[in-house]
Amino acid sequence: MTTHTDTSAAAPGEVDVVTRAPRRRVAVDKIAGLGLIVAMLAFSVHALSRLDFSWSSMRSSMDTAVTTFSRMDPISLPPAGDLVYLIGLTVGIVVLGTAMAAVISVPVAWICAANTSPSPWLRWVGRAIGVITRAVPDVVLAMAFAMAFVLGSALPGIFALGIHSIGMISKLFADAIEQSDDGPRQAVRAAGGSRAQEFWAATFPQVLPSWIATVLHRFDINLRGSAILGYAGVGGLGYAMRVAFQQFPEGYGRGLGIAIVIFVLCVVLEIVSSTIRRHLLGTDPAGRGLGGRIVRVATGDRPARPAGGRLTAFVQRLGRRPSSADGPVGTNRTAPGFVRRLLPRHRDAEVSVEAMLHRPWTGSRVRNLVWVWTAVALVVASFWWADVNASQITWDYVLPTVQSFWPPSYGSHSFGEFAQAMLITVEVAFAAAGLSLVFSVVFGALAARNVAPTPGVRQFFRVVLVVFRGVPELVLAIFLIMITGLGNQAGVIALAFGGVGLLGKLVADSFEEVPRGLERAVTATGATRTQRFFSSTWPVGFPALVSNSLYLVDTNIRAATILGIVGGGGVGFYITQASTVMSLHGQVTTLVIMIFVTVLLVEAISTWLRRVFR
Secondary structure (H helix, E strand, C coil): CCCCCCCCCCCHHHCCHHHHCCCCCCCHHHHHHHHHHHHHHHHHHHHHHHCCCCHHHHHHCHHHHHHHHHHCCCCCCCCHHHHHHHHHHHHHHHHHHHHHHHHHHHHHHHHHCCCCCCCHHHHHHHHHHHHHHHHCCHHHHHHHHHHHECCCCCHHHHHHHHHHHHHHHHHHHHHHHHCCCHHHHHHHHHCCCCHHHHHHHHHHHHHHHHHHHHHHHHHHHHHHHHHHHHHHCCCCHHHHHHHHHCCCCCCHHHHHHHHHHHHHHHHHHHHHHHHHHHHHCCCCCCCCCHHHHHHHHHHCCCCCCCCCHHHHHHHHHHCCCCCHHHCCCCCCCCCCHHHHHHCCCCCCCCCCHHHHCCCCCCHHHHHHHHHHHHHHHHHHHHHHHCCCCHHHECHHHHHHHHHCCCCCCCCCCCHHHHHHHHHHHHHHHHHHHHHHHHHHHHHHHHCCCCCCCCHHHHHHHHHHHHHHHHCCHHHHHHHHHHHHCCCHHHHHHHHHHHHHHHHHHHHHHHHHCCCHHHHHHHHHCCCCHHHHHHHHHHHHHHHHHHHHHHHHHHHHHHCHHHHHHCCCCCHHHHHHHHHCCHHHHHHHHHHHHHHHHHHHHHHHHHHHHHHHCC
């Protein structure tokens, strides 16, 4: 006999809690998103097995590495004068290419941003410029430009880095413009200002620090990419390293020496530029790390102290905060008499309206002006060091070179061959991203301020991530060829190594952005550090982790040309072969379109997952 509970006669407040509790709807989109994430992780593991990536094969390659190292000459460097020239030429090419992109990105971002674009169709034009310039690899541009310039000219590298950098700088700059405050811009418009005056007087000053920080970040990327340009015939450290590695085995010692110089240069400039970026974005470097010390010395920043030294600071703490009613600043009339006598005396100053219209020459303004002129001097010196000359352009070959890329074609190959190559490239990208993800979660978590057990542990793993980011992928791939031999293994490890530095930093930053209130609430319940991480930090940072991981896949696909240079498969092999022959440039266009479509698909998946898990 079944007994039924009669709730009709019960008071409204006595109804069963379970009956009144709201039913949580099944989130179909989140289930689908989790299924897609699991499928991509499974594809990464499958790609590793298809590429014959295993620790046993790595161990079997160690014998080859030992034999190679025993045959090559000791690590050496070029003569001091030549080394200084090569470093100056490399930095000059990177500075000019980055400066070119920085200037062009301003009008491109202006027409891209929704709140400043003159018309909707111009906004789409600006977005298209950004996407196309990001999709075409810089080494492909360098190989194409090399046909229209005098042999040994630095212009192909400058134009290649500049054009390829426009996409990233303009996109991030446009995002910063859209997030700026519209109040100053509307005030300028209400005063009768033109659209140009609205941008330069109201919007640009707000986003200037973000623009400079993005340019510095792109400078770091271009410096690491300059090693690749050496294999396209562009002079500098990359070209010298290429020539050295071609002289086997006696040239390998010189090549590794140059590779070490590139690594040290990348790490040092990464530390300095990243710290300057934090300073420009409003986070003053107050730590004791190398980057903080360098930027404090360079900018002249010191902890603020009251005028008069420690004695004045002590005396000021004895009295209440001075106010305008107390008289001149620093002479608090309500403080005890002996306190007033110890404080420094200042003369009353009458400020006129004309004086208020002029910005005072403060120490901060003077330092900023010095930095501006230093940047201008660096660009001028780079222009002179790179020996840029318009006569180096072979104008008769410019138009034919541009026309040779259209229409797209398969040449002697078929669509099936290119599709198979694209599949290999995607497998390499996912395999490398999967390896990077495993180490990035651990390193990134320990580098986050709210997760690391001690400040020393956080600082250590921050330095580790900087070292991972500082190694150029091509340099590492060439080094790994001596261990694993030609093939996709070297490319996978090289991309995974660099991916740990990039993804680990993004993971650390996303974990540090978790609201402190949620973590404190969990800690107040008596949860351990591990419980706090998995119950509050990890769930909030998980969407950013998914988005950043797919961004890494996007980056790895764009870096497919590296694999072709070092002898790997995928589209990089076909692009490298076709870029050197003008009659085959139609194949380059076809392959770039395939990369472009694949990248757009990955970006669409990333956008959908970000919306599902937000």
